[in-house]
Amino acid sequence: MEQEDDSSPCFAHTLVDGHVVDPQTRHDVSVFRKSNRQRLYALRQKPTLEARQSAAKNIADQLGTILDDISGKTIAAYWPIRGELDLRPWMEKTVEQGAQIALPVVVEKNQPVEFHLWTPDCKMTIGNWRIPIPADAVAVTPDIIIVPLLGVDKEQHRLGNGGGYYDRTLAQLPSAMTIGVGQSFAKMDTIYPMPWDIPMQRIVLADT
Ligand SMILES: Nc1nc2c(c(=O)[nH]1)N(C=O)[C@@H](CNc1ccc(C(=O)N[C@@H](CCC(=O)O)C(=O)O)cc1)CN2
Numbered sequence: 473m474e475q476e477d478d479s480s481p482c483f484a485h486t487l488v489d490g491h492v493v494d495p496q497t498r499h500d501v502s503v504f505r506k507s508n509r510q511r512l513y514a515l516r517q518k519p520t521l522e523a524r525q526s527a528a529k530n531i532a533d534q535l536g537t538i539l540d541d542i543s544g545k546t547i548a549a550y551w552p553i554r555g556e557l558d559l560r561p562w563m564e565k566t567v568e569q570g571a572q573i574a575l576p577v578v579v580e581k582n583q584p585v586e587f588h589l590w591t592p593d594c595k596m597t598i599g600n601w602r603i604p605i606p607a608d609a610v611a612v613t614p615d616i617i618i619v620p621l622l623g624v625d626k627e628q629h630r631l632g633n634g635g636g637y638y639d640r641t642l643a644q645l646p647s648a649m650t651i652g653v654g655q656s657f658a659k660m661d662t663i664y665p666m667p668w669d670i671p672m673q674r675i676v677l678a679d680t
């Protein structure tokens with residue numbers, strides 16, 4: 473008879489993108505993240521428009537310090553949804569300074585996003601989850617990715633909207649510089665990182 477001991481292989485696992493993940497852990501982490509998303513979405517509703525605009529200006533100033541020479545660079549930003557800080561004034565200024573701005577576009581569910589070129593006067597259309605996207609799809613590869621975050625932990629792992637889109641995308645763009653941006657209340661001790669969670673290289677937060 474076959475003997476069971478501590479060294480016997482355990483088959484109670486699932487594979488996520490080639491990563492071995494214990495299903496109970498995955499479940500617990502998913503429950504934890506869902507409840508934190510609800511908590512943080514609620515916090516995002518609280519600040520006044522003035523407080524958000526001033527926080528967005530603060531973020532823009534910090535980005536200006538981090539990114540000194542952006543001429544010729546392709547920078548992925550985002551069109552604000554669900555109470556994300558509105559960086560569009562910074563995006564416009566960035567284009568004036570000779571950089572290209574692109575926006576994330578979900579072209580297929582559960583696949584990496586594409587980044588499509590955006591200009592201040594470009595025609596927009598509505599994409600998945602009713603997120604505005606450039607009407608003309610010109611896909612580019614960003615040098616720098618400004619990633620909106622809902623939560624962020626001490627190791628700079630990000631909590632997002634729960635689709636896993638940025639993690640899938642960043643896994644394919646290892647040389648891009650990543651800057652997570654959000655509001656100060658986003659700080660968490662840990663998001664209980666899973667093998668697919670890619671930490672941000674820089675974090676820029678502002679009080680609201
Ligand atoms: N401004 C902006 N644009 C973006 C992103 C973003 O975070 N911010 N994305 C960055 O990824 C992509 C959209 N990602 C999304 C991912 C999930 C859901 C969503 O609705 N998820 C479910 C919950 C999923 C779950 O918890 O299992 C929901 O809220 O009902 C929406 C958008 C592309 N564009």
Ligand SMILES: Nc1ncnc2c1ncn2[C@@H]1O[C@H](COP(=O)(O)OP(=O)(O)OP(=O)(O)O)[C@@H](O)[C@H]1O
Pocket residue numbers: 488489505630631632633634635636637638639640643668669
């Ligand atoms: N690289 C990947 N390959 C396959 N699946 C992935 C990958 N990254 C994340 N996922 C899946 O996406 C799901 C959601 O991931 P996670 O909770 O990290 O989302 P998120 O970072 O908050 O979302 P988003 O980036 O869309 O804002 C996970 O349950 C995981 O199964």
